[in-house]
Amino acid sequence: MARKASLSGFPEWLPEERLIELHVLGVLQRTFELHGFSSIETRAVETVDHLLRKGEIDKEVYAVSRLQADEASASESGLALHYDLTVPFARYVVENAGYLAFPFRRFQIQKCWRGERPQEGRAREFTQADIDVVGDGVLPFRYDVELALAVVEALGALPIPDFTLRVNNRKLAEGFYRGIGLADTAAVLRSIDKLEKIGAEKVGLLLRDEVGADDHQVRLALDLAGICTPDTSFVERVRALGVTNDLLEEGLEELRQVVGEAARRAPGRVVADLSIARGLDYYTGTVYETVLNGHEGLGSICSGGRYDALARKGNRTFPGVGLSIGVTRIVSRILSQGFATVSRSVPTAVLVTLADDESWSQAQDVASALRGRGIPAEVAASAEKFGKQIKFADRRGIPFVWFTAQDGSHEVKDIRSGDQEAADPASWSPPAEDLHPVVATA
Amino acid sequence: MARKASLSGFPEWLPEERLIELHVLGVLQRTFELHGFSSIETRAVETVDHLLRKGEIDKEVYAVSRLQADEASASESGLALHYDLTVPFARYVVENAGYLAFPFRRFQIQKCWRGERPQEGRAREFTQADIDVVGDGVLPFRYDVELALAVVEALGALPIPDFTLRVNNRKLAEGFYRGIGLADTAAVLRSIDKLEKIGAEKVGLLLRDEVGADDHQVRLALDLAGICTPDTSFVERVRALGVTNDLLEEGLEELRQVVGEAARRAPGRVVADLSIARGLDYYTGTVYETVLNGHEGLGSICSGGRYDALARKGNRTFPGVGLSIGVTRIVSRILSQGFATVSRSVPTAVLVTLADDESWSQAQDVASALRGRGIPAEVAASAEKFGKQIKFADRRGIPFVWFTAQDGSHEVKDIRSGDQEAADPASWSPPAEDLHPVVATA
Incomplete structure (x- = not known):
């Protein structure tokens, strides 16, 4: 990427760079299809109401309107470009529930748009590659394991350095905090999320000031966040903290299953990392984040988790679990670091x-x-x-x-x-x- | 397509429908690559100034703006979604001229957006598949022939009924009109364009009223528009009208080459149709339109032509010739008419x-x-x-x-x-x- 995008945050590739992106997209599509995921696409626009249901991202949304709107087009106002593929997928599931066979496995590779300040690894227009499984009423927990393994296989086939899929579990965290007497899980998570940025000491102060935690609670919360193991040994380390709670037990068992199976099938690529806080706020069980080893500053290249209710339709609930791969983030890094080469710049032989x-x-x-x-x-x-x-x-x-x-x-x-x-x-x-x-x- | 799009003009496919779209996209991509075209993508947004340079489409453009714009984002205003892939490609060529080898052959398959009234065959969000060749200063005429053959091959491999690629030439029409004393080519074309809709008699009245044509001129203009041949015999039929003009001769020779070579290589699929007027206004030489036989009401499924100056950069001129396939229009028709079947709805075997x-x-x-x-x-x-x-x-x-x-x-x-x-x-x-x-x- 010697060239600079002519519009900041909207990268465009030269033909030989595009060949590398096409390679990445091809690997992802092939892997997803081998795992039985169906391709779908959703429209680029959603209603603003639907987009903002998840809250807190209104500033990042790009609104869309006819350049010369007249009365006839008034009904169109309130449209915006999607900023991820999960929210549109939830709508698609509800609208097409009668035509889909559940559990429904889908992949979706499309552009998304967010009006954030552009920086390396963060574009305003970017391609995401999502896989999700969504059930009708129930969705067996094992899909949490299966989807982790599918993305590890997909990422492992890309021309990138080693990566680490970090897994945590909302039930584990929430159960633990409740077990030590901290009921405001969201507030605790907001503090814990700052660990990497401001360090344990300042997070401790935050927990005291904003959640009202005492020394003992602070120590336990920080001890929990310090646990990171490449196998199921995290279970014993959490138990050693002496906290008991039913939800905690449920979360421990779920995380044990994900990490245990992953350690067996993809050794060294998955860790239980109990410091992960971002995402726990949205998801209801398993949470995933992925970093390129040695490129942690790039941010997560693949994130996701479990929703007890990805979507609702009347009395029906559609639980889901899925992950989203940041294709543009990965391709940008491949190009800027020269991780891959292409044998020629044109298809012609x-x-x-x-x-x-x-x-x-x-x-x-x-x-x-x-x-x-x-x-x-x-x-x-x-x-x-x-x-x-x-x-x-x-x-x-x-x-x-x-x-x-x-x-x-x-x-x-x-x-x-x-x-x-x-x-x-x-x-x-x-x-x-x-x-x-x-x-x-x- | 039993289902109705939940947002009018923004179609979404079920997984089994998407498999048919993926098949169409795959056929197009493979054919383009076999012909040596490189894949590129451009960003979804252009500046409004750049988009409106070609004029007359301002009402159809979707503007994009941050939902909660503040001072910092003021610089972003003036963005809009692209309504085709030619205008963005022209910008891409100018910006990256130093990195491209000319003549540059590219294909580009992306969504486009137009805020028009939705109807069958006309969506607000739709996928186009474009191929163009662009030269630096010069571009041999033979690419006009080659691109017609490439799209005929691509369309011929799709699960659709027979189609007809109709070709005309701006030089031929303009030379002819000048030869009969009608200098306002644009005005003549606007009238001729209404032939199919209002018939020859009313077009004759228009030519009298708006261009000031006399009976003789009207008869000749309508005679020219009535010529449609599946081979090069149109040349003699034009000559029989007794009009002489250098530009006309140049246009006749160009059209003869396109139709002659096409009749040899793709018999029955290409005709010289001198009634084609829409497009002549934008292009400077060859003009293409394509109809599905028996589905003429659907409109053109593949259009394009030659620009003497697709783009300019200082003193440099980049001539180009290209065609754009309406993927969504084609896929909608395949689905609504059941032209294709798929053996199963999921990738899983x-x-x-x-x-x-x-x-x-x-x-x-x-x-x-x-x-x-x-x-x-x-x-x-x-x-x-x-x-x-x-x-x-x-x-x-x-x-x-x-x-x-x-x-x-x-x-x-x-x-x-x-x-x-x-x-x-x-x-x-x-x-x-x-x-x-x-x-x-x-």
């Missing part, structure tokens, strides 16, 4: 040269024969000297150029090695690794 | 059943082994009776269910035929046609 202007139609026949067998080919722009046409291919990274002699015989040249051989447009193929641009980890 | 709740982890091992070999698999939601689990698969169209016995042996059942056989998760594969949902022409 073969440039069919022109001996003279009259041979254009014949050259199209050759290109057409190659395309018919799945080989991306284009015809040279004009019948310049062959040297110029080869240079044209070279500048784009097109590996092969094709020559047709006046007697109708064909030759193809690998412009990297200089090797040239007789070839038949009906049967010649490039090596498999040259057929399409290949993205590799740098 | 195999449902791994649960003998009891304790076997969940073992079932995940089976699913994981299948996925590792590219077979989409999911594990049943809960250990209900096998009959219920099979019904769960059946409702989704999942063709295979997997059973693991207590002794660790495996069997897989094709729930359509009822056939059940021993199977090994490390080697069993479904028939190729059952691996993924297959979209077929109905």
Whole structure:
């Protein structure tokens, strides 16, 4: 990313950068489909009322209105661009409940918009890739485990450094706080959320001032937040704090299942991290956050959790669990750090040269024969000297150029090695690794 | 499309409908890449100034603004959602000219927004798939031929009825009108554009009233508009009208090349249609429109043309030629007319059943082994009776269910035929046609 976006917060990629983004999107889509998730898209706009139901983000929302609104369009006012894919998905589930089979597994890869101050890792227009499972009335807890494993598999297939999926559980936290006599869970979480920023001492002061915690309560709350284990040993460490509460027990058991299964299937990639506070406020059980190891400052690249009621329709409740991958955040970092390379910048594998202007139609026949067998080919722009046409291919990274002699015989040249051989447009193929641009980890 | 969009003009698809849209998008992307076009995306927003440069569409534009704008965001005002992909592409070319190799071939598949009155075939949010070639200073005419052939190939691979690509040429029309003494080309075109709607007689009156044409001029203008040939015979028919003009000759020769080459390579799919007026106003040479045969009322499903100056940067001019496919318009029609079917509504090929709740982890091992070999698999939601689990698969169209016995042996059942056989998760594969949902022409 040598270039700067011409509109701050709205990144655009060059063709070779876009190939890396397409690779990332392809890996995610393939992985989600292998896990049985169906693709859906929702409209870019929601009603402002629906968007703001979750509260506290009104300043970040982009409103949409007809440039020259008249009376006829008054009914349209109150629209805004979606800022995530969860809120639109909840609406989609309610509207289409009669057409969906539950538990419904869906993935959704779309742009979102937030009017926040742009910074590295935080754009105003960005692509999210979400997977969720939503049930009708009930949703077995095991999906909390399954979805964690699906995203670990998806992220693990991307050209990025190692990452850590940090998991916590709202029941565990809330049960623990209640167990030590702190009833205002939201207020405690707001304080704990500042741990990384202001440190334990100042968080302790906050807990005293804003929640009215005493020394013992502060110590226990901070002790809990200090627990982070790559396996199920967090259970014993929480128990050692001597707090008992039914909700706490439920949360401990849920988190034990997620982390235990993950430690077995994806060792080293999932930790129980009881300091995670952000998100606990929205979710009702499991909560996930993901950091790129060594790039913690980038923020979470994949977050989510469990909602007891993702959506409601009359008496019906639709519980859900899901995660959202920050595609633009990940691709920006891949590009700025050079984590990946692409073998060429265009899809074309073969440039069919022109001996003279009259041979254009014949050259199209050759290109057409190659395309018919799945080989991306284009015809040279004009019948310049062959040297110029080869240079044209070279500048784009097109590996092969094709020559047709006046007697109708064909030759193809690998412009990297200089090797040239007789070839038949009906049967010649490039090596498999040259057929399409290949993205590799740098 | 039994369902109605919950917000008029903003269609959303069910998962099985989305599979058909994904098929259409996949066909387009593959065809474009085979022809050497690079994928790019541009941001959804442009400055209002840039969007309105082409004029006359201000009422259709959706403005975007922060919901709670403050002083800090004042600089953001003046943004709007793009209504096509040509205007954003022109900006992208100018901004990135130093990083692109010309002639630059790009495809771009994105949502666009227009605040028009919704009707069948006209949504407020819709996906366009554009291909363009843009040159630096010059762009050989042959790209006008090549792009027509590329879209004919792309559209021909879609599950839609036969279509006709209608081609005209601005130079031909303008030269002809000048040749008969009508200098106000734009005004003549505005009248001719109404031919289909109001008929020849009323267009004649318009030409008299608004352009000041005499009987002879009216007759010639209408004669020209009446010419429509599936081959190059239009040339003789125009010449038979006895009008001479240099620009007319240039236009005749260009159109002859497009239609001649197309008649040879895609017989019956391209016609020279000299009644096409809409578009001539914007473009400077070739103009394309495409109708689905028998569905002319739907409007054009693919339009475009040649710009002598798609973009300018100081003294530099970037000529371009391109076409834009109306994906949402096409997909809506495929769905409403049942032109295509999909073999199932979910990606999953195999449902791994649960003998009891304790076997969940073992079932995940089976699913994981299948996925590792590219077979989409999911594990049943809960250990209900096998009959219920099979019904769960059946409702989704999942063709295979997997059973693991207590002794660790495996069997897989094709729930359509009822056939059940021993199977090994490390080697069993479904028939190729059952691996993924297959979209077929109905």
